[in-house]
Amino acid sequence: KDQVFQPSTVASSEGAVVEIFCNHSVSNAYNFFWYLHFPGCAPRLLVKGSKPSQQGRYNMTYERFSSSLLILQVREADAAVYYCAVCASGGSYIPTFGRGTSLIVHP
């Protein structure tokens, strides 16, 4: 069964660079998606792709079976749940989501 794995919790201090790691067992994976989710709101796409990419303070690394989301200069307001999703080519292209990583930011 295709699965996506990410840590349940990551903690950091304000101002640091935070890394959230994701790896998967999805066959024919070609794209990673990283979403930010504040409870009660719509998950928001941060960065995506099949190669390293950057959007503002969000960097995404890319390997065939893993990706990391790097948040630069993390702030207390970044405390939320971050989801990694992997999309595979072929079939219905239904993305597989990880269980989410809760980011804790200490002042």
Added chain:
Amino acid sequence: GAVVSQHPSRVICKSGTSVKIECRSLDFQATTMFWYRQFPKQSLMLMATSNEGSKATYEQGVEKDKFLINHASLTLSTLTVTSAHPEDSSFYICSARGGEAQPQHFGDGTRLSIL
């Protein structure tokens, strides 16, 4: 761009009531829409995938007769929770995408509370 509107944002109703939740893509045509459920302190759980004009594909363990999904147009999908019971209380989120290689865009979710 890529805005998804979900309505209502909150529903409180009595046990046995059927509840309809709408999901609309406002500025793009959504060939595929997804419905998720999230229980407190748990991850997003995919319930079903719907493609415009065809029957929804349900994930294992999700009752298709309990959660009716209609995707009649490229901008609208509806989820009807039939004869809802307290155990159906949850946060339901829809998402839509314009093509197979496109990212999903999520609605703000619906908080369903069954008394």
